[in-house]
Structures are given as structure tokens and as C-alpha cells.
Amino acid sequence: xxxxxxxxVSLPATPRQRDDLFRLLVESxxxxxxxxxxxxxxxxxxxxxxxxxxxxxxSEIIGHHFSIFYPPADIKHGKPEFxxxxxxxxxxxxxxxxxxxxxxxxxxxxxIITPLRDSxxxxxxFAKVTRDLSERKIAEEERTRLLDMERDARAxxxxxxxxxxxxxxxxxxxxxxxxxxxxxRALLERIVDIFSADTAVVLLVTGDRTALVPAAAKALxxxxxxxxxxxxxxxxxxxxxxxDRPIALDDVQHSEVLNPxxxxxxxxxxxxxxxxxxxxxxxxxxxxTLYIRRFTDAEVRLxxxxxxxxxxxxxxARLYEAAQQARREAEEAGVALQLRDDFLSVAxxxxxxxxxxxxxxxxxxxxxxxxxxxxxxxRQRRALVMINRQAQSLTRLVTQLLELSRLEAGRLDLxxxxxxxxxxxxxxxxxxxxxxDQHEIIMSAPGEVHASIDALRFEQVVTNLLDxxxxxxxxxxxxxxxxxxxxxxHVRLTIQDHGIGIPPDQVGMIFERYHQAHADSHxxxxxxxxxISQQIIARHGGRILAESTVGSGSRxxxxxxxxxxxxxxx
Amino acid sequence: MMENTxxxxxxxxxxxxxxxxxxxxxxxxxxxxxxxxxxxxxALEALPRVHPDLILLDMKxxxxxxxxxxxxxxxLPDATAPVVVFSAAQDTGRRAxxxxxxxxVAKPFAIDDLLRVLEETAA
Numbered sequence: 130x131x132x133x134x135x136x137x138v139s140l141p142a143t144p145r146q147r148d149d150l151f152r153l154l155v156e157s158x159x160x161x162x163x164x165x166x167x168x169x170x171x172x173x174x175x176x177x178x179x180x181x182x183x184x185x186x187x188s189e190i191i192g193h194h195f196s197i198f199y200p201p202a203d204i205k206h207g208k209p210e211f212x213x214x215x216x217x218x219x220x221x222x223x224x225x226x227x228x229x230x231x232x233x234x235x236x237x238x239x240x241i242i243t244p245l246r247d248s249x250x251x252x253x254x255f256a257k258v259t260r261d262l263s264e265r266k267i268a269e270e271e272r273t274r275l276l277d278m279e280r281d282a283r284a285x286x287x288x289x290x291x292x293x294x295x296x297x298x299x300x301x302x303x304x305x306x307x308x309x310x311x312x313x314r315a316l317l318e319r320i321v322d323i324f325s326a327d328t329a330v331v332l333l334v335t336g337d338r339t340a341l342v343p344a345a346a347k348a349l350x351x352x353x354x355x356x357x358x359x360x361x362x363x364x365x366x367x368x369x370x371x372x373d374r375p376i377a378l379d380d381v382q383h384s385e386v387l388n389p390x391x392x393x394x395x396x397x398x399x400x401x402x403x404x405x406x407x408x409x410x411x412x413x414x415x416x417x418t419l420y421i422r423r424f425t426d427a428e429v430r431l432x433x434x435x436x437x438x439x440x441x442x443x444x445x446a447r448l449y450e451a452a453q454q455a456r457r458e459a460e461e462a463g464v465a466l467q468l469r470d471d472f473l474s475v476a477x478x479x480x481x482x483x484x485x486x487x488x489x490x491x492x493x494x495x496x497x498x499x500x501x502x503x504x505x506x507x508r509q510r511r512a513l514v515m516i517n518r519q520a521q522s523l524t525r526l527v528t529q530l531l532e533l534s535r536l537e538a539g540r541l542d543l544x545x546x547x548x549x550x551x552x553x554x555x556x557x558x559x560x561x562x563x564x565x566d567q568h569e570i571i572m573s574a575p576g577e578v579h580a581s582i583d584a585l586r587f588e589q590v591v592t593n594l595l596d597x598x599x600x601x602x603x604x605x606x607x608x609x610x611x612x613x614x615x616x617x618x619h620v621r622l623t624i625q626d627h628g629i630g631i632p633p634d635q636v637g638m639i640f641e642r643y644h645q646a647h648a649d650s651h652x653x654x655x656x657x658x659x660x661i662s663q664q665i666i667a668r669h670g671g672r673i674l675a676e677s678t679v680g681s682g683s684r685x686x687x688x689x690x691x692x693x694x695x696x697x698x699x
Numbered sequence: 700m701m702e703n704t705x706x707x708x709x710x711x712x713x714x715x716x717x718x719x720x721x722x723x724x725x726x727x728x729x730x731x732x733x734x735x736x737x738x739x740x741x742a743l744e745a746l747p748r749v750h751p752d753l754i755l756l757d758m759k760x761x762x763x764x765x766x767x768x769x770x771x772x773x774x775l776p777d778a779t780a781p782v783v784v785f786s787a788a789q790d791t792g793r794r795a796x797x798x799x800x801x802x803x804v805a806k807p808f809a810i811d812d813l814l815r816v817l818e819e820t821a822a
Contacts, residue, residue, distance in 0.1 A: 515720060
């Protein structure tokens with residue numbers, strides 16, 4: 130402190146001397162532009178620093194208004210005047226901003242403006258001190274730019290990572306699901322997640338390439354169920370497919386969207402992209418939001434990348450399904466072929482049985498005639514009766530085979546007439562009684578019961594059921610045949626035996642073609658009887674049911690619509 | 700009528716009544732003494748009563764089929780009668796060999812063939 134005081138002591142003594150010294154100081158400062166303005170802003174003094182920073186010589190600039198240092202936009206907005214007014218009001222104005230050099234180049238200036246007053250408080254002008262901070266400013270801006278770049282790069286990397294993860298999750302979903310519907314469901318679930326969307330739909334181009342149909346949807350499932358067809362080239366999805374390009378709709382309310390379900394659901398914005406496989410558009414993938422959203426270019430690109438994977442998944446799933454289908458068909462064909470082979474071998478066996486008797490009996494008769502052998506006429510007659518019976522049995526088998534081929538070709542036509550079932554069934558029951566003396570066949574019917582039937586075919590069914598009842602109760606017993614007309618306007622015929630019954634695992638299959646419930650233990654013909662019966666009854670608009678308990682018998686029920694007398698015309 | 704078949708006792712085993720009756724008529728007029736059974740079990744039961752010289756056996760029958768009958772028959776001490784398998788199956792010969800039958804006749808048959816096989820087998 131003492132040293133400072135000593136140095137002060139050496140300063141010139143008079144005020145005049147001090148003013149001169151101070152002016153010298155100001156004029157020689159090189160780092161700061163220091164100058165005086167008159168109260169209206171005109172430049173009064175100039176110094177070394179001002180010349181260096183602003184580029185003007187004192188002689189060039191003194192008398193000019195200080196707004197000459199400001200960029201045109203600032204001048205237009207009245208910045209120089211504002212600064213003086215602010216300095217007056219507040220006692221000081223401080224600012225950093227762009228200023229213009231004599232040569233037109235800009236520099237970043239730190240400015241302080243201070244009003245100057247005389248001893249009476251009257252404004253005599255302003256002191257303006259300016260420093261050139263351009264280098265600092267440039268460094269700062271460079272830093273900011275670098276920071277921004279780094280931030281952008283990081284954001285880009287993060288978004289790339291997110292996209293990669295999104296695409297990866299799509300690929301995973303595409304690989305872990307095999308059937309088309311499960312693939313699409315899993316993909317849409319993820320797509321909705323990735324884009325924070327509210328809806329997502331996959332539409333596929335139809336085989337004839339005239340339309341698109343929804344194949345899977347998230348939050349728009351009704352679209353799939355409704356079976357909507359979007360014509361190619363029309364509406365939102367139709368245009369995406371026809372033009373093979375992404376389309377974004379910022380607001381559905383103002384766009385051509387054909388699908389009413391999208392509007393009903395309240396979807397506002399849509400983004401859709403084509404699904405391409407083998408450079409062909411195979412469908413459209415679109416996502417939607419319930420609020421208005423502007424999809425970014427990056428989102429459009431990402432959805433297209435995802436769509437390419439979805440299209441690949443669709444191709445794979447279709448191939449897989451086609452392969453599955455082919456395998457199933459091959460298996461079914463194999464099973465059908467095996468059934469057919471088995472059936473042919475059964476059929477051959479069944480046909481050979483009556484033929485064996487026919488041939489044996491006829492050869493025997495021929496032999497006796499040739500040898501002029503004495504044969505008991507009663508035995509001869511018996512042989513002829515048997516020949517006749519075997520011929521009938523053979524005829525039945527051949528008829529069944531013909532009927533099978535007719536049924537398979539869908540050519541079993543009915544000749545419908547209104548008949549009294551009581552009369553018809555009674556006659557058949559009498560016939561059945563004639564072939565067995567071991568069974569007691571009891572029939573009950575409520576008088577006449579009319580139905581529209583093909584009498585020959587219906588007889589065939591009833592005979593088949595009666596034959597079965599007799600055949601499968603080898604120890605004899607009672608067989609109940611009941612004819613009823615129920616309240617629901619059906620005729621019901623039940624045939625109940627007390628025979629060996631049908632094993633539970635067989636009951637469900639006895640109406641199947643070629644099926645023989647007792648193939649091992651009982652000769653059961655061609656295994657066609659019940660199959661044909663069921664087909665005949667079905668063609669009468671009815672049905673045939675079987676219930677059975679092993680060891681206590683079976684009950685077959687035939688139901689067909691009753692004939693309703695049309696009202697008499699007056 | 701072959702003299703050497705007269706009195707030969709034959710057991711016909713078949714589940715089809717028409718075939719049984721046909722064979723009865725046919726073989727009776729050839730001099731055979733014919734007994735019948737409807738299946739394998741029935742045949743086993745008939746054996747001590749009939750004492751057949753020859754058995755004509757169908758294979759596919761309810762209750763007890765030809766295979767099972769043969770399994771039992773071969774264990775019997777006095778099972779000396781040769782068996783002729785008589786079947787409508789495609790491979791009657793193979794079946795006959797399987798069960799150890801002496802001969803076979805495929806259904807349907809010509810009377811002469813049947814008679815020749817029976818005669819040869821009984822001899």
C-alpha cells in the first residue's frame with residue numbers, strides 16, 4: 130500500500146496536467162475502443178483501440194452517428210437508439226453482439242455505454258467502451274457446434290440401435306412363428322410397440338391381384354372379421370399397393386380412406402408401406418394413431434425396413450403352410466388308399482362267399498344231371514332255393530358297391546313320395562321275423578305316421594338296422610321297434626336290441642365308410658351298411674344316431690321330418 | 700363216386716351256413732360222411748364225437764378262427780386227421796403253410812378240384 134501511495138505521489142500536480150495525461154492514456158489503449166458520443170449519438174473522439182477494432186481513422190469517423198457500427202437489421206429495429214435510451218434510464222447499458230467493421234466484416238463486440246453529465250447534471254454525451262470478443266465467440270460457437278454434433282451423433286447412434294433392436298425383434302418374431310396367422314399376430318404386436326402406434330393392419334393382395342383383404346390386425350380386428358375387400362388402386366391401402374410406395378395420412382378425416390372401420394375406431398393418422406416379395410407387391414402394412422401425428426422420414430424408412438421382413442415372413446409362412454398342406458394331403462391320400470385297399474380285400478372276400486355256394490351248388494346239380502344220378506327232389510329243390518338266395522345276397526352286395534360309388538360321386542337321387550311309415554316298417558318287421566326264430570321282434574306305432582320318403586331307400590335303411598339287430602344279438606332275445614312322432618314335427622324310429630353292443634371306442638366310427646365294428650369277431654359284410662344308411666337318412670333331411678352298451682345291446686334312432694298336411698284350400 | 704372215399708369221415712368248419720349246407724349235399728353224394736361246425740370252438744367240441752378222417756377248415760370265422768383252432772388242434776394227442784384249409788383270402792396257400800395244414804382249396808372252387816384235393820389228402 131505504501132508503495133502505491135509513493136507512485137501516486139509522482140503524478141503531475143495540476144488538473145490540467147492530469148487531463149492531458151488521461152487523454153494520452155485513453156488514446157493509446159489498443160485493446161479497447163474508447164470514444165465519446167454527443168447526446169444524439171455522434172462520434173466525438175477516437176482512440177487507437179477504436180481504429181484497430183472498427184477499422185476507421187479518427188478523421189474518417191468523427192462526426193458520424195455511431196449506428197454505422199451496427200448490422201442493417203439492428204439499425205432497422207432501432208437498436209442503437211434503444212441502447213442510448215437504456216443507458217440514460219438505467220445509468221449504464223451493457224451488451225454483446227455483432228458489429229460491423231469498416232471493411233464490412235463482422236466482429237463480436239462487448240459494449241458498455243455510460244451517459245456523461247456535467248456538474249449541473251446536464252447530459253453532455255456518452256462514453257462507449259467496446260472490446261472485440263470475436264475469437265472468444267468463435268471458440269464458443271465452435272464448442273457449441275462440437276457439442277451439438279456429438280449430441281446428434283449420439284442420438285443417431287441411439288436411434289440406430291433402437292431401430293436395429295426393432296428390426297431384430299421383428300426378425301425373431303418372424304422366425305419363431307410358423308403359421309401365417311400366428312406370424313402376423315406376433316409381428317403386429319411388436320410393430321405397434323416399436324412405433325407407439327394404436328393400430329396396425331396387414332392386408333394381402335388377393336390371388337387375382339384385384340383387391341386387398343385384411344389378413345391380421347391389432348386393435349382393428351373387426352376389419353379382418355368383416356372380410357373387407359379394398360380394390361387395388363383405390364383408398365389408402367389400395368393406392369399404396371398399386372403405386373408401390375409409402376403413404377402417410379396426417380389426418381384421416383380429410384383423406385380418402387375407404388374402410389369405414391378405421392374411421393369408426395377414431396384413427397386420425399396413418400402410415401402405410403407396401404409389402405414386397407420377389408419385387409412384387411404382396412400386401413400393405415399400415416400403422417395408425419388415434420391422435421394426429423406427423424410421421425417422420427426416419428419412421429417411414431423404419432416401417433419399410435420392417436415391412437420387408439414382414440413380407441419375407443409371409444413368404445416363409447406360406448411356403449411352410451403349403452408344405453404342411455402337401456404333407457397332410459399326402460398322408461390323407463395314403464390313408465384313403467390304404468382304406469380302399471383294405472376295403473377291396475374285404476369286398477373280394479365278401480363277394481367270394483356267395484359265389485362259392487353258387488358255384489358249388491350249380492356244379493353239383495349239373496353233375497347229378499350228367500350222371501343221371503338219383504337225387505332226392507327235395508334236396509334238388511333245396512339247392513335251387515339256396516342258389517336263388519345266394520344270388521340275392523350277391524345282388525345286395527353289388528348294389529351296395531354301386532351305391533357307394535354313387536354316393537362318392539354325389540349321385541344318389543331320391544324319389545320322394547308321402548308314405549305311411551307304420552305300414553312300411555310293419556312289413557319289414559314281418560320279413561325280419563321270418564328269418565329268425567330266436568328273436569322276439571316287438572313293434573309299437575301310434576297309427577299312421579306320414580313322411581316324405583324314397584320308400585325303397587328308406588326300406589333299405591330299416592332292413593339294414595333290423596339285420597344288424599339280429600346279427601349282433603346272436604343269443605336271440607327281444608328287439609323293440611318303436612315308431613313315434615314327436616312334438617318338434619319329427620318322425621323317430623328306434624330299433625333296440627339286447628345283443629353284444631358296440632365298444633365305446635367304436636360307437637363314434639360305425640357310420641364311417643368301410644368301418645367294421647366287429648371285423649375280428651363277426652362277419653359284418655362290406656362295412657358299408659351304416660355308412661350308406663346314414664347318407665340316405667341325411668338326404669331325407671334327417672339323422673341317425675347310435676347308442677350302445679357292451680353286453681347289453683344297441684339302440685339306433687332314425688329321425689326324419691314328418692309330413693305336415695298342407696292346410697286345405699277353401 | 701370214388702370208392703376209396705366212401706365212409707371217410709369229414710368235418711367241415713365254416714361260419715357261412717350256405718357253404719356248410721352246400722358242402723354237406725355235395726360231399727354226401729360223393730360218399731363222405733359229413734359233419735359240420737360253425738367255428739373253431741364248435742369244431743374242437745365236435746372232434747371227440749365225429750372222429751374225422753379229414754378236416755376242411757375255413758380261416759376267417761367269429762368266436763374262434765382257423766389260426767386259433769390249429770393252435771389248439773396241434774396240441775391234441777389224437778389229432779391225426781389232416782387239415783385242408785379252405786379260404787376266400789388271396790393267399791390261401793401261404794395261410795395253409797403258416798398253420799401246418801396238409802393242403803388248401805381256394806374259394807370259390809371247382810368241384811373236381813375240391814374232390815381231388817380231399818382224396819389226395821385222405822389217402
